[in-house]
Amino acid sequence: MRTTLMGAAALAAALLFPGAVAAADAARGQALAESCAACHGPGGNSQLDLVPSLAGQQPLFLTLQMILFREGIRAFPPMNEAMKGVVDRDIEDLAAYYASLTLEPQPPARDAAKVERGKALSATHHCGSCHLPDYSGQNQVPRIAGQREDFLLHTMLEYQQQKRSGTDTAMNAALYGLSEADLEALAHYLALQR
Amino acid sequence: MATFASMRLALGAALLAAAAVPAYAQQQQVPAWAVGREGSGMSPTLAPHAPKLTVTPENELPINDLRVPDGFKIEVWAHGAPGARMMAVGDRGTVFVGSRVIGRVYAISDEGGQRRVRIIAQGLKQPNGIAFKDGALTVIAINQVLRWEGIEGKLDNPGQPTDLTSAFNLPPEEHHGWKFAGFGPDGRLYTNVGVPCNVCEFDRDRYAILVSFRPDGSDRRIEARGIRNSVGFDFHPATRELWATNNGRDWAGNDVPEDTLHRVRRSGEDHGFPFCVGDWNDPAVPRRACSEFEQPAAKLGPHVAALGMRFYRGTGFGAEYENQIFIARRGSWNREKKSGYDVVVAKLDGQGRVTGIQPFLTGFLDASGEKFTGRPVDVQQLQDGSLLVADEQLGAIYRISRR
Known part of the structure; x- marks a missing residue:
């Protein structure tokens, strides 16, 4: 039952913005992402302390967070600076690119x-x-x-x-x-x- | 590094403990919106819907799905204003639009039949309260009151506003802290203060109220108590009475409680939250006789999120709409079957009794009841008698007029 409900929710979400999903262009996002790799790592798998991996992340989450950085609502100066003036389409394409990558976790030693x-x-x-x-x-x-x-x-x-x-x-x-x-x-x- | 981190955390915890943590915060072990979910019997995966904060092109708006009554037409009036919420109209016809999470205030003007969308303020904390009077735009964000004098003469460079925050001294809580704002026929500035929880015990003179001030923030007066979270009100054009919408609490069931419409006959009336919604006793709080409280003027549907409302002024829509209330229902999240996502009309008789709630704008929710393409949050009448409807989800403003 739980699975069914979630399936329905996911389906609803997919149907919600069909245009937006189709429009996002991961290949274009890859070209835009060159400067992101310095911190977020090759292929979106971060090698740096306190910097998140973006590979395999939810695209809507990534889009919203980039908007919040751009608008100064989420405060972190390096990202506020990086997102300054970045237009919505670029943000959606960047999100599509990182969502398309495979997360390669670097798990800690198990405790x-x-x-x-x-x-x-x-x-x-x-x-x-x-x-x-x-x-x-x-x-x-x-x-x-x-x-x-x-x-x-x-x-x-x-x-x-x-x-x-x-x-x-x-x-x-x-x-x-x-x-x-x-x-x-x-x-x-x-x-x-x- | 570890030591530093733990010191910081210890300091943070000490500060938290030392600060006057309100009783409602101590109750919160789950997200504020989810308090009450346990044992509700409702689907545990119900959660607020995701916003969309990027520009939606006009050709992706659902204009062909939207339905209005015979004799009316609907068109896209403006688009490309992500998160568009509450609206106020300036003397020169500028439509000012607030927002929540994206933190912007838009000014939309008609230039030769085309709409121009400007961002006149940004980076604010949920600037949802928007009011215009005597050439000045007042914006109420969470714990922030700002005013731009002569705004319509400087839309390209609004400059720094006057900061009236300390004069108004509104509570700082974010949860249900976003405001609706409007000037009354008495020249006072009215707003709401929602309750910073789902349902809880709280200071009933500070939260869940409608409140008014002189425009400079002085002379605070409680207009109504026990209104959980009103995000819409207006004044009857003839009687000048204050009417307000209210959002009922979550997790009490799919069909209870209902959102409500309130008529405030006298300043200071008690409308019952958290104890009663109409004749429904909330089992989460101590029992009180619901007859102690003012009764709602109408029930507006469970969990529909009835928000912005305005009386229709004049006869442009026909005599049957004069002094009737248009209400935007943003649409439910805390309900297994979605409801709302429309604009309704509350029909009033000559004594101000609500005789019915009628659909007016529908079509944002598809036939399956699962997919929505808009969340109407406010209505506003233009000087030409047409009615604007703000859709927060896709950042569009629709215009409804007589054919």
Whole structure:
């Protein structure tokens, strides 16, 4: 039943903006992405501390975040600068390009206790409701499976400290009351997912 | 590095603990919009729909699917304004449009039959409250009140606004903190303050209210209490009474509670949130007799997100529409079967009783009830008697007029 509902939701999302999906051009995005690789890594797989991998990310999530950087709503000076003046079509093509790539996770050394704790926290905090049970994300909700552990922790801290919000305030509230050790366990568990 | 990070976190946690954390925040273990989801019996995958913040070309707008009553026509009036929300019309016909997450205020003007869309402010925190009076544009973002005098004479270079934030001293919470704004016939500036939760106990003089001020932010007056999250109101053209839409809470079931329309006869009335919606007692809070509270003028449908509303002034649409209320229903997320995504008319009799809610603009939701191509958030009458409808989802503004 759960799967059916999600299938219907995914189908609805695919139907929602047929024009926009067809219009995004990953090949064009690849040409635009040259300067992004310096930080986000070859093929969108980041080798740098605190820089997220973009390969295999949800295209709508990427599009929305690039818009928020451009508009100065999400504050991070290097990205605010990088996105300055970038037009909507370029953003959609960049998103299509990174979404088309394959994520090659660089998982941390497995800590069984942390994994168990992270898994339990994910269940009680319903991470899989929006991020989906395999944490691959949907629409405006990002893939978090296989993301860099340090970036996951950094991002959750930013949400928890109200330094960042998404296109709504869901994540700010979702992490309310979790300790640093909780967030570390979640980041560790999620970084190990495929 | 680890030490530094843990120090920062410890500091952050200490600050959080030390700050006066409101009671509602302490209740939140899940996203604010999801409080109440547990045990609701509703699909756990229901979640707010994704916005679209990029420009949608005119040929991708669903104009051919849209339906209005016989004798009316609908056209695309403007497009390319991602996130377009609440509208106000200037003396010279400029349509000012607020937004939420994209943080922009647009000014749309007619130049030789074509619409020109300018971004006159950006980077604001949910500048949804838009009001125009005496040549000045007032914008209310979350905990920010800005005013540009003589705005229509400087659309290309609006300059720095007057910052009235501290004078108004509105609460800073983001959740349900976005505003609707409008000047009343008494010259005061009216706005809403939503409740920063789904359902909770809270300061009923500070949240879930309609409130008015002198234009400079002084002389705060509570117009109505117990209105959970109103994002639309207007004043009856004849009686001058304040009427407002209200969003009911989530996760109580697919069909309860309903969104509501409220008629405020006297300043300070109590309309019942969080205790009652009409005669429905909310089981999440202590029980109170619903007869203690003002009753809604009409129910507008469960979870439909009834937002911007305006009385139709004059007879341009025909006598049957004069002083009737057009209401934009953005469309549901917290309902397994989607509903809303339209504009309706609340029909009022001579005593101001609502005699019916009629569809007026439909077609954003397809026959399957799954796919939507628009989320109407506000309506606004132009000087020529036509009616604009703002669609937040695809950043378009439609115009409805008599054939």
